[in-house]
Amino acid sequence: MKARVHVSLKSGVLDPQGAAVAHALGTLGFEGVRSVRQGKVLDLDLDETDPEAARAQVDAMCRQLLANTVVETWRVEILG
């Protein structure tokens, strides 16, 4: 079963990486970039075949490893 996790910074948390990208786009001549925020995506291939069990397993992975629960939120998508 394939699952996708979207991890992003909570709103209000400073994103220096995104700010650096926004600045770099400006120096390259791209105008009108108000802000950039960067997150990550993890595509997991699991042995688990039950969608709900897979979702619970991936959620536990996020809490323990994939996301920093203090400053990040995540969303689990089961792709089947």
Place this chain on the structure above:
Amino acid sequence: MKARVHVSLKSGVLDPQGAAVAHALGTLGFEGVRSVRQGKVLDLDLDETDPEAARAQVDAMCRQLLANTVVETWRVEILG
């Protein structure tokens, strides 16, 4: 106008970061993780108001800065 860019490694390109995550999940006791591949997501807030112009602009940004065209592919999503 808000745009989202999904950048991921081309299939076949080795993903050491994803492999490290898969290994770490194993050591934490998560069994049945066949593979993990990691990508990034960029959320851009643009002054541009025309969806097609925004898409073209973001595509140019990907080619010049946001993606490594040799090993990565990207997908642009216009969120409106």
